[in-house]
Amino acid sequence: MLKKFLKYYKPYKFLFFTDMFCALMVSIIDLSFPLILSYLSKYFFTKSRDVIIHGIFYIGIALVILYIIKYFCQYFIASWGHIMGARMENKMRSDLFEHLQKLSFSYYDENNTGQMMSKIISDLFDISELAHHGPENVFISAIKIIGSFIILLFINVKMTFILLVITMIMVVFSIFKNKKMGAIFLDNRRKMANINSAVQDSLVGIRTVKSFANERLEEKKFDKSNREYLDSRVNSYKIMGEFIAGNAFFEGILYVSIIVSGAIFIVNGSLRVTDLAIYALYINIFINPIDILINFAEQFQKGYAGFRRFMEVVETCPEIVDRKDAKELKHITGDIEYKDVSFSYDGKQDVLKDINIKIEAGENIALVGPSGAGKTTICSLLPRFYDVTKGSITIDGEDIRNIKVHSLRNLIGIVQQDVYMFSGTVKDNIKYGKPDASDEEIIRAAKEANIHDYIMTLDDGYDTYIGERGTRLSGGQKQRLSISRVFLKNPPILILDEATSALDNESERFIQNSLEKLSKNRTTIVIAHRLSTIRNADEIIVIDNDGIRERGNHSELLNKNGLYAEYYNMQFEGIETI
Known part of the structure; x- marks a missing residue:
């Protein structure tokens, strides 16, 4: 896990090592002040008045220069050190989002969007704080602890070994408590993700919530997640309280041991009172980094828990990947064949078994049957949203698993019943079918989808903002916009997945005309409940x-x-309609 974390420092080696150098300079300056004071007390302040007055000016200038150096070093640590952490966070977020784009539908079938959002936002912020403060805090603290310990040894060896024994007990205590904190902070992250999930579900479905007057039910569901998160936080703060209070107790014992042992050594004549004063100054330098490490423990556990969750996603292998020898297909006739195709979502129960379908280029094939029979699954296998469990699917005789996924999906246009509109303008949403399309191409696609005239009635025409998920549009208008996307994409193969089943009769007529235009000279697979x-x-x-x-x-x-006649008669009550 550490090696995986360290690789994100690689592009920022200069910033990292400069940050560490600045941290080293700050530590050396902090360690040097008691030494300078000790030297002045023993060898300079004992000299004549004139020598002191003449020399203290130069000593003061030297000290000011030291603290100017410390100022610039601390500025670099506080600014560019954080910038390095932010850039690492940015790279991790890009890696995570890019990987989420690669993951197969099966991953999204099993994971909640709100939990994914938690990993992209809050988890990565904690990781970036760890990335910046982690090495810096550990490095500065290690230098100060080791440096002050060596100096303390020179002042009095016996007192320093007493100090070492108490510190080792403190370290063992900290390691024990840290293990407990790790599990609790990971649980915090999961509970926070559950809150994000509850909020996302409720807000996305707010119209359904209000239509059923179920605001109170949503509040109860949220309160449950919120309470679980609170309980997890309470547990984490209890263990943090034990950790901080325990370490504060041991720090107090350190001071007590210094006072008691120092008094004994002064009485024995093995320690001077001035040395005890200097020793006390270094005890502060020794204990201060321990305090930093204690406070850093919480940040470390949060960042580590976040990074573990980050790696869980990044190391999830997409089920649908290109073979090494996969090829690009750009120009095809559109012959499709399903050969002995079987498929199951869980690897146990087959949704499809030994399906054989042959579709000639330009043919229009319709799939009819009850919900759950596998019609949508058949269509989802063609663009490799899922891979067949057994058998094969070919386009122009080429197994689709031998075609690059991006190339394959560029050959297929899909119009679904549940249309997704992105937050943005009308033009943005049509252009999704061909991101580099010109305005003329966009307008032509809108006209072919019978939506241009409506767009022109809007205040800002093609630049009209349509709201989140297209809330300012009717179902029929959203459907026609989605059809215009496919016109713009201009694929040789078309899948129409119940594209008109949720519309009123008037909208259906408009859209059916658009779909007939769209299907012309394309290999088309239609899933339909409306047999007309x-x-x-x-x-x-x-x-x-x-x-x-x-x-x-x-x-x-x-x-x-047979069965088709039965479905047909059920819909039209035996009356032939045109």
Whole structure:
């Protein structure tokens, strides 16, 4: 874990070593002051009045120069040391976000967005504080403790060994308490992530919350997470209290031992009173870094817990990755074939079993059947949102696992029932289909999706802000914007996943016209519950929990009087409609 943490210092070696050099200078200056005072007391202040008055001016200038050096060193530590930590945090956040983009749908099926947000924001802030203060605090403290200990040995060996024994007991106590704090601070992070999760769920679904008048229920759910976090914090503060109070007790014992042993050594004549005064000054220098390390323990445990959670995500391997010999496909005809395809989400129970479907280039294929039969899963396997458990899927005869994922997904356009609009303008959302598109291309795509005229009625036209998740648009308007994205992308293969099932009849007519334009000359797979939208499909495949039950065109399936006819009659009550 330490090696993984240290690699983030690599791009900032100059800043890091300069920070450590400044820390060394600050420590040396702090250690030198009691030595200078001891020297002056023994050898300078005993001289004549004229020598003292003449020399103290130069000594004062030298001390001021020392403290000017300390000023610039501390400025560098406080400013550029923090900047280094912030840059490391920035790199970690980029790495984490980039890795989250690579992770497969299965990861998002199992993890909550609020918890991921916690790792990106609060965890990484604690890590950056550790990255800056960790090496610096440990380095300065180590120099001061070792340096003061050596000087104390020169003053009085016996007293210093008494000091060492008490310090070792203090170290053992600190290590024991630190282990307990590590587990508790990791629990703090998890509980904080649960709060973020509860807030995210409630705020994203605020319209549903209010429509069911369930504000009180959401408050109770939040209070539960909030209370668990409070309990975890209470436990952490209790152990921190034991840690800090225990170390303060041992510090007090250090002072007591110095006073008692110092008095005995003065009586014995092995220690001068002036040496005891200097010894007391160095005891402060010896204890001060111990105090810093005690306070640093909390920061270390928070940062370490955050880094562990960070590494849990970064070390999660994406399930969908390019093979070493994967190739780019840019121009295809659009022939698709599912060969003996089986799939399961958990590796145990098959959602699909031995599915065989062949789609010629330019054909329009419809998938029909009850919810949960695997229609969406069949479509999700084509762009490799998930990988087949058994069998293969080919495009123009090439196994999709031999095609680079980015290249494969660029060949496929998807229009879903649940349309996601990004926070931004109308233009931003259309442009998502082709980020480098010109304004002319965007307008052309909007016209083909029958949404241009509506956009022009908005106050700012294509520059109109549509709100978070497109809250200022109706369902039909969002759907047409999503269709314009696909027009702009212009893929040879199209998947329509119940694209009109949640719309009113008028919106459906508009969108159906747009979809017919979009499907022209493209290999199209349609998932539909409204059977009126697929009557002209080249082939309709009826799927239930047992797999493919029927296939044929609309007329053939009605004449079979099987499952498709049953669905059709249920929707239209036996009345033929056009």
